[in-house]
C-alpha cells in the first residue's frame with residue numbers, strides 16, 4: 167500500500183459531501199481490502215475519528231479488513247436457502263476450493279464466504295460471484311461456477327449463462343410496463359426509464375437480465391454520480407425503499423408484482439441490486 171496513492175484517492179473525492187463510503191470503496195477496489203494504515207490516513211485527512219471510519223468499514227459487508235482474493239464467491243446460508251440445501255452447496259465449494267469460509271485460495275484468486283441473506287430468498291439456494299447471482303444452485307453446478315469465476319464474469323456471455331434470468335418490471339406508481347421491446351440489451355428487451363443528475367435528464371435503458379448491470383444511457387453519467395430515476399409514462403420518481411448494501415446509496419425500486427420489487431443502486435458504476443420479495447409497499 168502506498169500512502170501517496172491513498173492521499174490521491176482522498177483528494178479525488180474532496181468535492182463530494184459525505185464521501186467517506188466512496189473513498190473506502192475506491193481504496194477497496196484498488197487493494198481488494200481496506201488496509202489499517204489506509205483507514206488511519208482517511209480518518210486524519212477527513213477529520214473523522216478512527217472509530218467512525220472503522221464503523222463505516224465494518225458496517226457494509228462489501229468492505230473487508232482482511233486481504234481478499236481477486237474474486238469473491240458468497241454462498242447464502244439464510245433460512246430460505248438453508249432449507250433448500252444451502253449448507254451442502256457451501257460445503258461443496260469449500261471442498262473444491264480446499265479452504266473454509268472466510269479464507270482465500272493460496273493463489274489469491276478466490277475468497278469464499280457464507281452470508282445470511284442475499285435478498286433473493288425465493289431463488290435459493292443462491293450464490294453470488296463478484297455481484298452476479300446464481301439462482302437455484304445445485305451441488306453439480308459448483309465446479310462450473312468456480313470455472314466461471316476464474317474466467318471472469320464479464321467475459322461470459324450474459325445471454326447464455328445460467329447465472330442470470332430475465333425479469334419484467336413496471337412502474338410502481340402507474341403500473342405501466344417499463345419493458346422496451348425495441349431497445350434490447352444482453353439480447354433481451356431493456357427496462358426503460360428517465361435518469362436525472364446535475365440538472366440533466368435523459369433516457370436510460372437497464373438490462374432486464376437479473377445479475378447484469380448493463381445500461382444504455384443517452385447521457386454520459388460520471389462514475390459514482392448519484393442519479394434519480396423516473397417513470398417515462400407518469401413521470402413519477404421511482405421510490406427508494408432501501409439503501410445499497412455495497413455503497414450505501416439509495417436504491418430505486420421497480421415493480422415486479424404485488425409484494426415484489428427489483429431494486430437497483432442509483433450510484434453510477436455500483437453493481438448493487440436485489441430482488442426484494444417482501445416489499446409491502448409494492449401493492
Ligand code: FES
Nearest residue numbers: 242244247284287
Ligand atoms: S435466505 Fe438466501 S437469499 Fe435470502
